[in-house]
Amino acid sequence: MADDEGARRPRGEEKEEDENESCRGIRVQGMQFTYDGQPPLFVDFNLKISPGSRCLLVGANGSGKTTLLKILAGKHMVGGRDVVRVLNGSAFHDTQLVCSGDLAYLGGSWSKTVGSAGEIPLQGDFSAEHMIFGVEGTDPERREKLIEMLDIDLQWRMHKVSDGQRRRVQICMGLLHPYKVLLLDEVTVDLDVVTRMDLLDFFREECEQRGATIVYATHIFDGLETWATHLAYIQDGELRRAEKLSDVSELKRSSNLLSVVESWLRSETKLEKKNPVNTASHVQKTSSGSSPFFSSRHMAYYR
Numbered sequence: 565m566a567d568d569e570g571a572r573r574p575r576g577e578e579k580e581e582d583e584n585e586s587c588r589g590i591r592v593q594g595m596q597f598t599y600d601g602q603p604p605l606f607v608d609f610n611l612k613i614s615p616g617s618r619c620l621l622v623g624a625n626g627s628g629k630t631t632l633l634k635i636l637a638g639k640h641m642v643g644g645r646d647v648v649r650v651l652n653g654s655a656f657h658d659t660q661l662v663c664s665g666d667l668a669y670l671g672g673s674w675s676k677t678v679g680s681a682g683e684i685p686l687q688g689d690f691s692a693e694h695m696i697f698g699v700e701g702t703d704p705e706r707r708e709k710l711i712e713m714l715d716i717d718l719q720w721r722m723h724k725v726s727d728g729q730r731r732r733v734q735i736c737m738g739l740l741h742p743y744k745v746l747l748l749d750e751v752t753v754d755l756d757v758v759t760r761m762d763l764l765d766f767f768r769e770e771c772e773q774r775g776a777t778i779v780y781a782t783h784i785f786d787g788l789e790t791w792a793t794h795l796a797y798i799q800d801g802e803l804r805r806a807e808k809l810s811d812v813s814e815l816k817r818s819s820n821l822l823s824v825v826e827s828w829l830r831s832e833t834k835l836e837k838k839n840p841v842n843t844a845s846h847v848q849k850t851s852s853g854s855s856p857f858f859s860s861r862h863m864a865y866y867r
């Protein structure tokens with residue numbers, strides 16, 4: 565009996581350690597998610613991201629990256645409290661995660677939802693200073709560092725600046741609080757190459773010095789081979805790969821991440837083309853709305 569206990573304890577402890585580790589980062593277990601009137605996007609989706617990692621989220625347009633990041637950011641209610649865990653809390657239910665600044669999401673355009681008009685870009689005549697200094701409870705030193713790194717002119721009027729300049733102010737505001745988990749949805753797209761590289765260095769520093777965890781969805785892979793620690797690849801809401809970047813075997817044979825991801829996405833298209841007859845007939849059998857306007861991604865769900 566005693567021996568048996570002794571033999572079991574280390575495994576139990578190991579499991580507990582693993583559990584604690586994933587609780588301090590991100591853990592998704594058995595997640596289901598469907599947009600109204602659409603086929604399910606995520607079915608029994610599982611993902612673990614360890615604290616301190618910089619995880620790239622890759623996949624074709626429409627594969628579910630933004631939706632996943634929004635779910636992790638607590639913007640969509642999904643399942644019970646145990647399904648989407650971030651920093652040992654429930655991303656949706658524990659609003660303190662976002663209110664405290666521990667969980668931060670940066671993505672999309674700077675807009676607000678106005679009734680039936682939908683997303684309207686922010687158009688007020690505000691200065692960058694007004695926007696940035698309006699964020700309460702921030703450390704002046706961190707604020708200075710961000711303003712300098714993003715090369716922000718505090719006199720900029722937000723309705724008269726370029727897209728990239730507006731984006732810099734948005735990023736600065738989003739990073740003012742020292743987050744523990746940061747979710748980035750293609751925010752570097754408007755940035756010039758110097759600002760982008762400085763920002764990536766800043767993120768690396770945040771992970772290495774403060775143990776922050778970053779998930780970054782992007783289609784721009786320049787410079788990311790040495791930046792990312794992990795990679796998660798989604799195809800049509802299914803997690804195809806989730807591993808350390810150093811374990812991606814294709815990267816050992818290929819010179820860059822771009823060509824590796826390109827080959828994955830190209831083989832997705834080939835797979836879809838492989839069984840056009842099966843796919844089409846299955847759609848007709850399973851969907852009452854078997855419209856000729858169904859996109860190939862929707863058809864992929866029916867495979």
Ligand SMILES: Nc1ncnc2c1ncn2[C@@H]1O[C@H](COP(=O)(O)OP(=O)(O)OP(=O)(O)O)[C@@H](O)[C@H]1O
Nearest residue numbers: 599602605623624625626627628629630631632861
């Ligand atoms: N508000 C919505 N209502 C209904 N369907 C949606 C909505 N938002 C996204 N979708 C659908 O969900 C799927 C995943 O979209 P999502 O935006 O998460 O993809 P993505 O991987 O971020 O794409 P991209 O690389 O183009 O940004 C797509 O098929 C899309 O059409």
